[in-house]
Structure formats: C-alpha cells, structure tokens
Amino acid sequence: MTQAPGKLVQASAVPHVVTELPGPRARAHIEFDRQWTSPSLPRAYPVVPVRGHGCTIEDIDGNLLLDFNAGIAVTSTGHSHPEVVRAIQEQAGKLIHYSADFYLPIYAEMCAELARIAPMKEKPRVFLTNSGTEAVEGAVKLARYATGRQYLVSFLGAFHGRTYGSVSLTASKAKYHAGFGPMLPGVFHAPFGHVADLKWFDEVLFDREVPPTEVAAIVVEPIQGEGGYVVPEDGFMQGLRRICDEHGILLIADEVQCGAGRTGKMWAIQNWDVEPDILATAKGIASGMTLGAFIARDSLMTKWGPGAHGTTYGGNPVACAASLATIKLLEGGLMANAVARGAELMAGLRRLQAQFPSVITDVRGIGLMIGVEFDTHEHSAAVEWAAFQRGLLTLECGHSVIRIAPPLVLTEAEAAVGLELFGEAVAEVAAKA
Numbered sequence: 001m002t003q004a005p006g007k008l009v010q011a012s013a014v015p016h017v018v019t020e021l022p023g024p025r026a027r028a029h030i031e032f033d034r035q036w037t038s039p040s041l042p043r044a045y046p047v048v049p050v051r052g053h054g055c056t057i058e059d060i061d062g063n064l065l066l067d068f069n070a071g072i073a074v075t076s077t078g079h080s081h082p083e084v085v086r087a088i089q090e091q092a093g094k095l096i097h098y099s100a101d102f103y104l105p106i107y108a109e110m111c112a113e114l115a116r117i118a119p120m121k122e123k124p125r126v127f128l129t130n131s132g133t134e135a136v137e138g139a140v141k142l143a144r145y146a147t148g149r150q151y152l153v154s155f156l157g158a159f160h161g162r163t164y165g166s167v168s169l170t171a172s173k174a175k176y177h178a179g180f181g182p183m184l185p186g187v188f189h190a191p192f193g194h195v196a197d198l199k200w201f202d203e204v205l206f207d208r209e210v211p212p213t214e215v216a217a218i219v220v221e222p223i224q225g226e227g228g229y230v231v232p233e234d235g236f237m238q239g240l241r242r243i244c245d246e247h248g249i250l251l252i253a254d255e256v257q258c259g260a261g262r263t264g265k266m267w268a269i270q271n272w273d274v275e276p277d278i279l280a281t282a283k284g285i286a287s288g289m290t291l292g293a294f295i296a297r298d299s300l301m302t303k304w305g306p307g308a309h310g311t312t313y314g315g316n317p318v319a320c321a322a323s324l325a326t327i328k329l330l331e332g333g334l335m336a337n338a339v340a341r342g343a344e345l346m347a348g349l350r351r352l353q354a355q356f357p358s359v360i361t362d363v364r365g366i367g368l369m370i371g372v373e374f375d376t377h378e379h380s381a382a383v384e385w386a387a388f389q390r391g392l393l394t395l396e397c398g399h400s401v402i403r404i405a406p407p408l409v410l411t412e413a414e415a416a417v418g419l420e421l422f423g424e425a426v427a428e429v430a431a432k433a
C-alpha cells in the first residue's frame with residue numbers, strides 16, 4: 001500500500017486518516033463520476049477507494065480508512081487476501097470463462113463444496129449465479145416449479161435484490177418499488193421477527209387471503225440486512241419451519257448478507273438449528289468476486305430438467321476459485337474470529353449505548369453482523385458522516401440503524417480503534433442533539 005508522507009497515524013498499530021475527507025483528488029473524481037454514471041446509484045458518502053488490504057481501504061488521496069462496511073458485507077476475508085488473490089490469478093491464467101452450459105470442472109467442484117457445507121441433511125444440489133438477486137430469483141423459480149404452487153410470502157423489512165422477482169419480495173423501503181410497478185403478482189408480506197407475529201399466517205393469510213395449499217414458499221432472511229440488521233426472537237425461525245412442514249410450503253433462507261460465516265456459523269439459520277429447503281448465498285462467499293448460488297435438497301432440484309434454468313456467466317471459474325479459497329479461510333479460523341471480535345464490538349457498543357442512551361436506542365446482532373439503532377434517521381446519518389470524517393467506514397440500513405459489518409479478519413487492535421472512532425462520532429452528534 002502506498003502512503004502519502006505525514007498522512008498516516010499509527011493508533012494501536014492501526015492506520016487511519018488524518019486529512020480532509022473528501023480530499024482534492026476525491027472531489028475531482030466525484031465530479032467526473034457524476035457526468036457518466038447512473039444517478040440511481042445510492043452513493044452513501046464520498047469515499048473513493050483505490051486499494052484495499054485486510055480491513056484497511058486506501059482512498060484516491062492516499063488516506064487510510066478503517067473498513068467496518070466490507071463493501072456492503074462482501075469482503076469476508078478482508079480486502080485482497082493473498083490466498084484469494086493467488087487462487088484468482090492461477091485460475092485466470094488457465095481459463096477465465098466457458099459457461100455452465102458445458103462441463104467445467106471447477107463448476108462442479110464449487111457445487112460439491114457448497115453442498116458439503118449446506119445446512120441440509122439430505123444430499124443437496126447447487127446452481128451457481130453471479131449475484132444475490134439471481135440466487136433469490138432462481139430459488140423462487142425452483143420453488144414454484146417444484147411445488148406447482150404460485151403464491152410467495154416474504155417479510156416487511158426484507159431486502160432480496162433489485163430484479164423484478166427479488167424486488168417484489170423486498171419490503172424494506174417504498175423507494176425500491178416507486179415508479180416500477182406493478183410488482184410480480186402473488187407476493188404477500190408478513191410481519192417479521194416476533195413469535196407472536198406468526199399467528200398472522202393462520203389468522204390473516206390462510207384465513208382471508210389464500211389457502212396454504214397454494215403457497216409455494218416462505219422467503220426469509222434469518223437476520224434482516226438492509227431492513228436494519230434485525231435479529232428475530234428465538235422461536236421465530238422454528239415457527240416458520242413448523243408452518244412450512246404443516247402445509248408443504250418450502251422455506252427459502254436468503255443468506256446473501258447474513259451467511260458465509262459472518263455470524264460465527266457458516267449460515268445464520270444454524271443459530272436456530274433450522275433446516276431450509278433452499279438456501280441462497282452470494283456476497284461474502286467469494287470475497288468480492290461475483291458469485292452467488294442457490295442450494296436445494298436433491299429431491300427438489302431434480303424436479304426440473306435441462307433448459308429449465310441456466311446462465312451464461314454464473315459459476316465463472318475465476319469467481320469459483322476465489323470462493324473455494326474463501327471457504328477454506330472461513331473454516332480455517334475466520335468464523336471463530338467473527339465470534340471473538342463480535343463479542344468485543346458488542347460489549348463496546350453496549351457501553352456506548354449506556355453512555356449515550358438518548359441517541360442510541362438499541363445494539364443487536366450476532367458475530368460481526370451488528371446493528372446500532374439511533375433515535376432518528378438524522379442522528380444515524382450524522383454519525384455515519386462523523387465516523388467517515390474520522391476515517392471509519394460504516395453504512396446505514398433500515399431507517400436509523402448503522403450496520404457494523406467489518407471483514408472477518410478484523411484484529412483486536414482494529415476493533416478497539418474502530419470502537420474509539422465510532423464513540424467519538426457518537427459523542428459529537430450527541431453533543432449537538
């Protein structure tokens with residue numbers, strides 16, 4: 001990593017920024033960007049990353065930033081982990097693309113590896129995609145195909161992606177639907193998270209809307225991501241499994257954000273010992289290369305035949321190589337690290353809540369998937385900005401929540417510096433509240 005002289009502060013051996021943000025090169029680049037890119041991109045704040053290493057991002061002005069966002073919960077093994085880079089380089093030198101319409105060896109190897117780590121007793125089969133939204137689309141297509149049923153249930157607060165099927169299942173913010181209607185027909189949104197809410201299925205959906213025999217699947221994020229890092233009550237996931245079993249409905253776990261080791265288990269649903277019928281993954285499973293997958297029980301996946309579903313790029317060999325290296329690293333210590341660092345961050349953030357109870361209203365999460373809820377959106381936005389000004393990258397979600405989702409390689413020293421910077425940001429905002 002390059003460093004502009006005098007810009008590096010060694011705080012507990014963790015580099016972070018001291019100059020203005022955004023700097024002059026960042027401002028010039030943002031002006032260029034705004035002429036050419038789609039204005040639909042959310043662009044949370046003006047960071048211009050050019051290099052990454054572990055939990056550190058270097059921006060275009062040479063500032064070093066501590067990354068508690070991981071490119072939206074993606075770079076699980078840290079930025080440019082040497083073993084992931086080596087796997088990518090090796091595969092790129094051999095074969096970059098041929099397509100899953102043919103018998104790529106690494107494609108089948110990747111499927112077998114995901115089947116090995118799938119939270120399913122029956123032998124699973126796997127379909128590889130390029131992204132999270134494609135994994136959800138594929139899971140839903142399989143569910144309708146295999147059951148012959150048409151209706152789908154997802155949850156208020158859910159985010160499943162931006163293609164038409166996934167965005168129809170999404171109900172975290174109205175702006176994701178605004179101007180795009182009508183959505184996919186046959187989708188119902190249930191309340192999320194409380195065991196008592198489960199009565200909605202019998203009392204509302206099955207009684208007044210549609211019979212359970214016509215519902216193909218319940219699609220759920222075991223921990224809601226974009227909706228605010230919401231952890232359901234113990235018993236909620238088990239309750240969903242019971243409803244599915246009772247009525248022959250498939251349970252689809254969308255583990256795109258909460259899976260791939262982030263909670264300290266490979267899959268978040270394993271925190272409740274619940275087995276899904278189909279599991280969708282992406283983001284952290286390949287450390288930033290574009291890979292997604294949906295994994296289903298053999299007896300389900302074998303219901304469809306050649307041509308029913310396919311892809312040109314999904315399961316790209318380079319992305320598969322990155323993912324095989326990633327899974328090795330997750331199992332080789334990073335999931336355990338997520339538990340240890342998560343406990344430190346959770347304890348520190350709860351101390352911060354006790355210090356500033358008027359602005360921080362909740363701290364929740366499992367492992368390195370932590371949500372800090374503020375009393376207002378103005379306050380969470382101001383804390384996100386104040387943290388950025390100190391060289392700490394975080395990202396809002398829900399209406400007034402800051403997500404803490406660093407790479408799983410986070411060290412104890414980095415966790416401590418991150419807490420310090422976040423604490424300063426909260427103190428600054430609380431002083432003005």
Ligand SMILES: Cc1ncc(COP(=O)(O)O)c(C=O)c1O
Binds near residue numbers: 131
């Ligand atoms: C739970 C969940 N599902 C699906 C998606 C969509 O993934 P992608 O952006 O890769 O299409 C996301 C993205 O944030 C997500 O958090």
